[in-house]
Amino acid sequence: MANGLNHGIEKMALRNFGINERYQLAMYLLDQYRGTTLSCRYAVPPRLAPEESRTQLEGAVKVAVVDTIMRHPMLQVGMMDTTSKIPSWIQLQSLDLTQHIKWLYIGAQEDFEQTVQETFRVQLDDRFPDLSIKQPGWKITLIRQGNIPIIEVLLTWNHPQFDGAGGKVFHEDFLEMLNHAENGSHERTGLDGDILRLPQAPPLLPTPIESLKSLPLDLGYLVKVFWAETRPRFLHRDVSQAAWCPIRTSPYKTQFRAFFMNNASLLAILALCRQNKTTITGLLNGLALIAFSSHLDSTVAPAFQSSTIMDHRRNLPPAPPDAPWVRSDRTVGNYVTQLPHSFNTELVARIRSRLRADASQGRDLSADLRRELWAVSAQNRLEIVRKLEAGLRNDLVGVFKYVTDWQQTMRDMAKKTRQFSWLVTNLGVLDGNTSTTLSTTTTRSPTDVDTKVDDDQRWSIGRAQFGLSAEIPAAAIEFAPVSVAGQGMCVSANWPDCAVDAMIGDRIMADLERWLAQLASQS
DSSP, X not given: OHHXXXXXXXXXXXXXXXXXXXXXXXXXXXXXXXXXXXXXEEEOOGGGOSGGGHHHHHHHHXXXXXXXXXXXXXXXXXXXXXXXXXXXXXXXXXXXXXXXXXXXXXXXXXXXXXXXHHHHHHHHHOOOSOGGGOOOSEEEEEEEETTOSEEEEEEEEOTTTOXXXXXXXXXXXXXXXXXXXXXXXXXXXXXXXXXEEOOSSOOOOOOOHHHHSOOOOOHHHHHHHXXXXXXXXXXXXXXXXXXXXXXXXXXXXXXXXXXEEOHHHHHHHHHHHHHTTOOHHHHHHHHHHHHHHHHSOTTTOSSEEEEEEEEGGGGXXXXXXXXXXXXXXXXXXXXXXXXXXXXXHHHHHHHHHHSOSOTTSOOOOOHHHHHHHHHHHHHHHHHHHHHHHHTTTTOHHHHHTTOSOHHHHHHHHTTXXXXXXXXXXXXXXXXXXXXXXXXXXXXXXXXXXXXXXXXGGOOEEEEEEEEEOOOTTSOSEEEEEEEETTTEEEEEEEEETTTSOHHHHHHHHHHHHHHHHHHHHHO
């Protein structure tokens, strides 16, 4: 249906894919990565909570989705020439919202949390409809149970469409739109039932960062990167690479785990981070180092490398005057980069010497290990700060400019030794109780109504969970924390089932959960 509605303008290219978009699409096409999900638990206003208000509830959600779509053009566009070296984004005439909004109503006897987690896991590994049907690669699934005044909203997307920070903006703007829509008007220009007719004028898409800014590379940095990629293994075996976890491409299946931390514990952890000159990201890298050192023998992993995913939005110029998203930091697009970290053999050996001999039993961090932890975490933060200060100089995206065939590059990468044992991608803090704060940082709602909603009639977000499908050639285990302001934090992890022993993944996650609880209780 969506394909038929868009007949006649399917070839209208808006712009070519940027570097990040081509990289992400290549991984998807090669089945090295499938999807990303950011799930938020929304509190439903009392007047919409009863089952008899289902029609009004679904109408309010549909209108808020439409308003969010109109603010962010990357939610409106499809792909063309996806298997070519230079794919394009294309303008669509309309969207069939039944392809993007899915309701899942469950019975009173069913376990809500279990349903959420099962749906989350399934969606990570789901593939999107055939890219040739010219449909945006995203959807929301809303899980509802009886009159319970909450809805779990799972946003799942194909990474070429936008990144994790873009997913966070989606939820925050969707929340704002829900609260603006409380005036009761469920009509929108172009909306006819479940069909949204898009404006005829071509949408203004966010511009890839390499088209906006210079990405300078020092000669020494460039030589180092290319030598690391091309040198024969017999000349130098880097013992910090994740040789303990060879890259395997099939069968594709994501193992996903998550745990939650309440706000009091999170505040205690944040206070400790400030005292020790680090952040949650730095701390998770430090905890992961101790956990991996504990569960892997020195003969297979004498040293480690990890990676921190970073957001380039801070390096963007101001948004164009006619951009509907208004501010660069509110862009739904692809602006990620990564920063590698190395933990040498001396450091890892020292940490192992401080670990108790019996690694099979759950244990707290000793005073010596806590000192090592905070030193490593502070160093990790310092490396991130230096990267922030360097801006776009010697950035990985700048190196990617020299890649001409991403599919071949990713095929080749899958044949190499895995570089990273773990990765941390921290979405930061999601604002879950806002119309007033967000309305000062984004555009007005398309309703253009300045309606204030009583606090007890407002939508809000109480928790969030962020997850990635397995990235076949990337880090063995990927950690993805996200928190909601005033509501605590979720830490998730994923790994490819075909490459990582689930026992190792489970033990490392158990360590992180236990040690975070220990640190919070001792602060």
